[in-house]
Amino acid sequence: MNFRLSLFAALLFSAAASAAPDGPSLIKQGEYLAVAADCTACHTTSEQQPFAGGKAIASPVGEIIATNITPSKRDGIGNYSEQQFADALRKGVRADGAQLYPAMPYTAYATFTDSDIHALYAYFMQGVQPVDHASPETHLPFPLSIRFSMRFWNMLFLNPPGYQPDSSRSASWNRGRYLVEGAAHCSTCHTPRGFLMQEQQADAFTGAVVGSWYAPNVTGNPVSGIGSWSQQDLATYLRTGHLAGKAQAAGSMAEAISHSFQHLTDDDINAMAEYILSVPDRHTPATGASRFGQGQPYQNLSAFRGEAFTTPVADEGARLYSANCASCHGSSGQGSKDGYYPSLFNNSATALAHPQNTIATILFGVERNTAAGKVFMPPFGNQPNAINSLNDHQVATLSNWLLQHYGNNTAAVTPEQVAEVRRGGPVSPLVMLAQVGVAGGVVLLLVVLGVVLYRRRTR
Ligand code: HEC
Ligand code: HEC
Ligand code: HEC
Numbered sequence: 001m002n003f004r005l006s007l008f009a010a011l012l013f014s015a016a017a018s019a020a021p022d023g024p025s026l027i028k029q030g031e032y033l034a035v036a037a038d039c040t041a042c043h044t045t046s047e048q049q050p051f052a053g054g055k056a057i058a059s060p061v062g063e064i065i066a067t068n069i070t071p072s073k074r075d076g077i078g079n080y081s082e083q084q085f086a087d088a089l090r091k092g093v094r095a096d097g098a099q100l101y102p103a104m105p106y107t108a109y110a111t112f113t114d115s116d117i118h119a120l121y122a123y124f125m126q127g128v129q130p131v132d133h134a135s136p137e138t139h140l141p142f143p144l145s146i147r148f149s150m151r152f153w154n155m156l157f158l159n160p161p162g163y164q165p166d167s168s169r170s171a172s173w174n175r176g177r178y179l180v181e182g183a184a185h186c187s188t189c190h191t192p193r194g195f196l197m198q199e200q201q202a203d204a205f206t207g208a209v210v211g212s213w214y215a216p217n218v219t220g221n222p223v224s225g226i227g228s229w230s231q232q233d234l235a236t237y238l239r240t241g242h243l244a245g246k247a248q249a250a251g252s253m254a255e256a257i258s259h260s261f262q263h264l265t266d267d268d269i270n271a272m273a274e275y276i277l278s279v280p281d282r283h284t285p286a287t288g289a290s291r292f293g294q295g296q297p298y299q300n301l302s303a304f305r306g307e308a309f310t311t312p313v314a315d316e317g318a319r320l321y322s323a324n325c326a327s328c329h330g331s332s333g334q335g336s337k338d339g340y341y342p343s344l345f346n347n348s349a350t351a352l353a354h355p356q357n358t359i360a361t362i363l364f365g366v367e368r369n370t371a372a373g374k375v376f377m378p379p380f381g382n383q384p385n386a387i388n389s390l391n392d393h394q395v396a397t398l399s400n401w402l403l404q405h406y407g408n409n410t411a412a413v414t415p416e417q418v419a420e421v422r423r424g425g426p427v428s429p430l431v432m433l434a435q436v437g438v439a440g441g442v443v444l445l446l447v448v449l450g451v452v453l454y455r456r457r458t459r
Pocket of ligand 3 (some may be wrong): 241242247248249250321324325326327328329340341342344348349350357358361362366375376377378380398402
């Protein structure tokens with residue numbers, strides 16, 4: 001790093017650290033970073049015992065248990081040195097030298113500067129209550145169960161620790177990029193993954209499936225992404241999870257906003273919005289219709305008026321909508337005047353080419369808790385608190401009706417797709433390979449050997 005860059009970096013990131021080398025304000029800084037990094041999302045199971053672990057994190061290769069990271073010497077990270085803590089966060093290596101799975105977002109946290117790691121360490125050692133409670137072991141199918149294999153993965157896909165500022169950009173843009181790529185780990189959900197589950201950097205932020213949900217394209221492209229939003233729009237969405245007439249946050253985005261983003265300072269939220277809106281989508285042209293202006297009001301009450309509830313009608317979607325949704329979203333999908341119940345047209349959830357969010361909203365509902373208030377839509381899957389349960393066939397029929405009239409009429413939903421969303425999303429092809437396992441490996445080896453021998457002979 002040249003002198004100008006390092007001076008720039010120092011100005012950007014070390015103000016808080018140099019003002020308070022230790023003590024309560026260092027712990028406060030660490031706490032703020034832990035909130036920005038949403039450590040609690042995975043490491044807290046019960047609010048009474050923050051960071052005591054035990055939560056199973058669904059991944060396309062199986063469930064991975066987030067461990068106890070309280071300073072308990074017996075069951076947590078109480079014996080971690082600062083260096084070991086830094087290596088867990090930025091290199092994915094546990095104190096005993098074993099590799100962590102990237103379900104722990106160390107590929108993003110690699111971006112943390114030394115001084116921010118120092119503050120996080122102070123917070124976890126001195127600001128968090130130790131909890132003596134062991135978390136269960138993770139069991140993945142062979143050969144993914146071999147943690148050692150992650151070393152090769154890291155060689156290919158893990159960036160070196162720390163943040164390299166871009167001196168041609170403003171301090172706020174750099175602060176935004178530092179947070180987006182690091183603590184806030186937006187790309188772990190919004191960037192599509194390749195065959196080995198790595199984030200595909202050339203397509204950064206162009207949208208990806210995350211479990212049951214779809215994290216949409218959030219590049220600055222005005223057609224494929226959110227380039228039609230102002231910086232203020234994006235800041236409002238990140239703080240409240242709601243942008244009238246455009247988008248709402250449910251699923252994992254609602255959790256990230258409720259636990260994390262809403263608590264960040266205005267300066268940090270604005271910096272993140274500035275950076276995200278500057279990210280290009282290299283593969284999509286910037287002209288055409290965006291997902292925020294699709295669909296129109298529609299109703300078909302005559303389809304079932306006067307029919308007994310058990311008589312099949314031609315437009316079953318209209319009946320399902322009217323019986324389950326119209327009371328809140330309006331008879332024509334227009335929503336409520338105050339916008340609390342959103343319009344289902346001009347809505348990203350129904351206009352995406354990927355219908356997961358329409359399906360997942362019906363099955364799981366919406367739950368969000370921010371300073372702007374509590375937001376709740378009941379689930380229609382068969383959760384214990386569901387007011388009505390719809391089966392896969394009904395959810396598919398209703399989804400297709402919504403997409404047809406209010407959103408993306410080129411997307412089509414099958415009952416199998418609903419079943420997959422209900423189960424928690426697609427499974428990685430890696431698991432199928434793993435199931436072929438040893439036998440597959442032996443066959444592959446024989447094929448490779450065969451090719452080598454054949455080449456020798458024909459030479
Ligand atoms: C998206 C989920 C997720 C988030 C967010 C997350 N972690 Fe983790 N973390 C995990 C999982 C899962 C594991 C266990 C991985 C494994 O067993 O390979 C883990 C393991 C760890 C470990 C290793 C502990 C041990 O078992 O010895 C440490 C330390 C850790 N996390 C700290 C943090 C801190 C600090 C933050 C916030 C800055 C954080 N994690 C945020 C999922 C997460
Ligand atoms: C844990 C996964 C996760 C993380 C982390 C995450 N997002 Fe999201 N995001 C989602 C999902 C899923 C949705 C879709 C929510 C919905 O429509 O109900 C979404 C929706 C959005 C939307 C609305 C887009 C639209 O068209 O509706 C924006 C903007 C957004 N995210 C920006 C961000 C930014 C910026 C960050 C980091 C500061 C971030 N997200 C971090 C999962 C995530
Ligand atoms: C009790 C009122 C209520 C009922 C009934 C209801 N909704 Fe909702 N719906 C809401 C609320 C509240 C939101 C979230 C608004 C927000 O996020 O700000 C919402 C959001 C949505 C969204 C956007 C979700 C996203 O991720 O962006 C869709 C799509 C939706 N509802 C569809 C439906 C469908 C289909 C039905 C019928 C099966 C239905 N709703 C029934 C209250 C309701």
